[in-house]
Amino acid sequence: MLHSVLIANRGEIARRIIRACRALGMRAVAVYSEADASWPHVAEADEAMLIGAAPARDSYLSTERILDAARAAGVAAIHPGYGFLSENWRFAKACEAAGFAFIGPPWQVIQQMGDKIQARWLMAAAGIPVIPGSDGALESIERATEVAERIGYPVMLKAAAGGGGIGMVRVADAAGLPAAFATAQRRAQAAFGSAALFVERYLETPRHIEVQVFGDRDGAVVHLHERECSIQRRHQKLIEESPAPGIDPVLKEQLTAAAVAGARSVGYVNAGTMEFIVQGGEFYFLEMNTRLQVEHPVTEEVTGLDLVAAQLRVASGERLPWRQDEIVQRGAAIECRIYAEDPAKKFMPSPGRITRLVCPHGPGLRLESGVAEGVEVSVHYDPLLAKLITRGSTRAEALSRMEAALAAVVVEGVATVIPFHRRVLRSAAFRDGRVHTQMVEQGGFDG
Amino acid sequence: MAEDVKAHITGVVFQITSKAGDVLAAGDPVIVLESMKMEIPVEAPRAGTVREITVAEGQTVQEGDTVAVLD
Numbered sequence: 001m002l003h004s005v006l007i008a009n010r011g012e013i014a015r016r017i018i019r020a021c022r023a024l025g026m027r028a029v030a031v032y033s034e035a036d037a038s039w040p041h042v043a044e045a046d047e048a049m050l051i052g053a054a055p056a057r058d059s060y061l062s063t064e065r066i067l068d069a070a071r072a073a074g075v076a077a078i079h080p081g082y083g084f085l086s087e088n089w090r091f092a093k094a095c096e097a098a099g100f101a102f103i104g105p106p107w108q109v110i111q112q113m114g115d116k117i118q119a120r121w122l123m124a125a126a127g128i129p130v131i132p133g134s135d136g137a138l139e140s141i142e143r144a145t146e147v148a149e150r151i152g153y154p155v156m157l158k159a160a161a162g163g164g165g166i167g168m169v170r171v172a173d174a175a176g177l178p179a180a181f182a183t184a185q186r187r188a189q190a191a192f193g194s195a196a197l198f199v200e201r202y203l204e205t206p207r208h209i210e211v212q213v214f215g216d217r218d219g220a221v222v223h224l225h226e227r228e229c230s231i232q233r234r235h236q237k238l239i240e241e242s243p244a245p246g247i248d249p250v251l252k253e254q255l256t257a258a259a260v261a262g263a264r265s266v267g268y269v270n271a272g273t274m275e276f277i278v279q280g281g282e283f284y285f286l287e288m289n290t291r292l293q294v295e296h297p298v299t300e301e302v303t304g305l306d307l308v309a310a311q312l313r314v315a316s317g318e319r320l321p322w323r324q325d326e327i328v329q330r331g332a333a334i335e336c337r338i339y340a341e342d343p344a345k346k347f348m349p350s351p352g353r354i355t356r357l358v359c360p361h362g363p364g365l366r367l368e369s370g371v372a373e374g375v376e377v378s379v380h381y382d383p384l385l386a387k388l389i390t391r392g393s394t395r396a397e398a399l400s401r402m403e404a405a406l407a408a409v410v411v412e413g414v415a416t417v418i419p420f421h422r423r424v425l426r427s428a429a430f431r432d433g434r435v436h437t438q439m440v441e442q443g444g445f446d447g
Numbered sequence: 448m449a450e451d452v453k454a455h456i457t458g459v460v461f462q463i464t465s466k467a468g469d470v471l472a473a474g475d476p477v478i479v480l481e482s483m484k485m486e487i488p489v490e491a492p493r494a495g496t497v498r499e500i501t502v503a504e505g506q507t508v509q510e511g512d513t514v515a516v517l518d
Contacts, residue, residue, distance in 0.1 A: 055459075234485075340483070349483035351457050379458050379507070383483040 001316045002026055002076040002101060007045070008066045009081030011370030012386055013292075014041035017079050020308035029073045031066060033059035035378040041370065047073055054380045060084045063091050067098050077101035077315055083382060086291040087114055103315040105215075105269045105290050112266055113288040117160050117198055123285040126265035128258045131277070131284040133200030141181050144199055148177060151201045157181060159188035160196035167191050168235060170202055205436040206277040208232065208286070209244050211259035212299045214310060215268040216320040223256045224299050224307070225329040230435040231424060233347050238417065238440070239424060240295035241334040242302045245395060245433025248281065255283055262288065271296070271311050277437070294337065294387070297368060301333035301391040332398045333391040336406065336421045340383040343420035350415035351379045360408035364391045364401045377414050385416065395433075399425060420445065449498060452515040454489055454508045458482030463504055465515070469497045477515045478502065489514055 004027035007017045014030055018041065021028035030045030035054035042048040049069040052059035059065065061084055070078055078100045080086035092107035104110065113119045117136050124130045132151045137160050138144045148155045148171065157180055159167040167187035171180040181197070189195040212224040228244035229237045244252070259274035262285065273293050275286040296307045310321055341347040357373045369386035371377070377385065388405050392398035403425050406418055423445045424430050430445075439445065458480035465477050476488035478500065495517040502514045 348456060348487065349458070349485055351482060379482045381483065 001318075002312065004029060004073070004075040005077045005079050005103070005312065006031065006066070006070045006073055006075040006100075007041075007079050007081065008060065009079070009084055009086075010036055010039065010041060010060060010381065011384065012368045013081040013294075013370075015044060015370060016368055017081065017308055018044050020306065020312055023306070023309055024312055026312065027075070029069070029075055031060070031069050033380075035376070035380055039370065039375055040372050049073060054378060056084065056380055060381075063088075063094050066091075067094060067100075070095075070098070070100055075100065077103055077312075079103040079311070080291065082289075082291050082294055087289070089114060101315050103270065103311050105272060106267070109266050109268060110290045113290050115160065116158065116162065116287060117196075119288060120198075120285070122266060123262050123288075126262050128262050128285045129283060131200045131203070131286075134198045137196040137198055141178060144181055144197070145174065145177055147199050148174070151199075154202040154204075156200050156202040157184040157197050158200065159184070159192050159194070160198055161192035161194040162188060166235075203277060203279050205438055206230075206279040207244070207435060208237075208275065208437050209247070209255060209278050209283070210273050210275040210293075211256050212293075212296070212307075213259050213263040213268065213272050213274055214307070214314070214320060215263055215270065215272070216314050217269055217317065218319055219264075219267070220320050221260050221264045221268060222320060222322065222324045222327060223260050224303050224305065224327050226252060226255060227295055227298050228433075228435070229295065230437050231430070231440060232437050233440045235437075237295065237337065238339070239334065239336055239421065240298050241332065241395070241398070242298045243329055243332060243395075245435075251278070251281060251283065258283075258285070270314050271307055294384070295335050297366060297387065297389045298333045298335045301366065301389055302329045302331060303327055304330070331391055331393045332395040333389060334395075334398050334402050335387050335389045336402060337384055337417070338386040338388060338409070338411070339417045340377050340385055340414040341417050342415035343417050344415075347417070347420075349379070349383050351377050351383075352414045353377070354385075354411065355413035356410060357412075358408070358410035360405050362401070362404070364398070365405050366390070385411065385414075399431070450492065450495070450517045451513040452477050452489060452491060452517055454480060454510055454512050454514050456480060456482055456487055457510045458487060458508060460502045460504050460506045460508060460514070461486055463500055463502075464488075465497050465500070467497050467499055471495060471497060471517070477517075480508065491517060493517070 030048040085091040089111035095102040169184040215221040231239035366389040390401035461481035462479040471491040
């Protein structure tokens with residue numbers, strides 16, 4: 001077993017990983033920027049090392065500084081969490097080259113699945129449905145026009161090197177293509193350092209359903225069932241749940257089988273997620289996240305399994321701790337992400353000092369929080385403060401526990417999305433499971 | 448009459464998208480701020496000519512700070 005782990009992350013996920021290390025008797029080393037000295041993950045780790053200034057490129061995104069800290073702390077492994085360097089194959093490769101176990105898949109797999117065009121080819125070759133679109137990067141606007149005509153408008157332009165919904169541009173018709181192409185190229189270049197684009201059919205009201213997978217070094221791959229993540233803003237998730245409400249058992253079987261086949265075909269090791277979009281009875285591969293996801297607790301609550309501990313075990317060279325038939329989905333769980341954003345102002349960020357924080361407790365309620373009273377929520381990082389997760393023997397029970405939890409949690413000093421969550425939970429569409437990824441932006445939960 | 452263009456949010460100046468002498472329509476971006484991984488344009492409150500940009504890329508601005516002056 002690995003004796004110690006450096007956590008190249010911050011906030012709630014750093015605390016979650018510290019907890020898993022403790023449970024397995026591993027030493028947990030935190031890193032932090034100058035902005036985070038008073039944050040809880042720094043105090044809770046066995047050791048914490050200042051790695052740089054507040055801007056992420058000088059701290060949490062600096063491979064060099066993180067590796068220096070790992071050497072100084074004498075750790076055996078590095079856990080990247082999510083975001084930051086977690087899907088950067090060069091970072092994973094640099095960790096291995098420096099003699100640290102990277103807690104995630106092999107860097108070659110991160111590279112393959114991180115290139116969205118290559119990932120699409122690989123998955124299509126493994127027999128998994130992909131969204132109709134260009135077979136590769138578009139070399140010109142003429143080519144984009146040709147493909148768009150073939151697959152039919154509306155279409156979506158996406159950055160080949162992208163992810164997380166960043167830099168995508170929807171195009172309604174041929175007239176709008178030239179301007180959209182220029183915008184998408186500019187965004188792709190700024191965000192990912194490459195202006196390469198591809199085009200796909202744009203589905204109007206799809207659901208986002210994903211499957212948690214897990215592999216080990218002996219080639220075993222299992223799934224841990226699905227998560228419904230259709231409640232999103234700016235293509236980023238706000239609410240996730242498992243099971244996906246009302247999912248057809250045949251479709252579910254197809255999704256989980258495709259997820260396992262896809263992961264197996266690339267030699268996947270450790271925790272990962274295969275994301276699909278679903279419209280009617282059809283499903284298409286969207287992308288694979290080659291890391292632990294923000295919403296992993298939803299899966300932990302319905303399966304009773306500890307995904308982060310399993311990550312540490314598998315990275316230590318152990319085999320998967322569970323067989324497929326031991327992984328059972330029981331009851332239902334839901335997660336609401338508590339972001340420092342103002343839902344009344346189109347989810348604008350709301351940085352500032354947390355002046356008051358009251359966290360509820362109760363049966364079936366789990367809180368994964370990165371913050372404490374008095375901490376400064378910085379402009380430099382993602383606005384996720386905490387995650388509320390509830391479970392129940394039924395979806396209705398999980399939802400009513402979530403409503404109670406949302407009514408009880410108090411965050412003062414910054415605006416949060418809690419009022420939005422309360423509106424969603426009360427809405428008939430959400431209660432009935434009639435959700436799709438465009439609902440928030442179409443104003444489906446306003447008023 | 449000159450008018451200050453103010454940041455409506457705390458953030459870091461990500462990009463300066465206009466310069467002195469540019470003629471802007473109401474709603475055109477003057478600069479772009481980055482806050483919590485989001486790019487947020489600061490828009491001209493009315494039509495006018497940019498007299499001066501008062502911030503530099505990479506600078507942190509607080510909500511209400513002046514980022515430009517519009518003639």
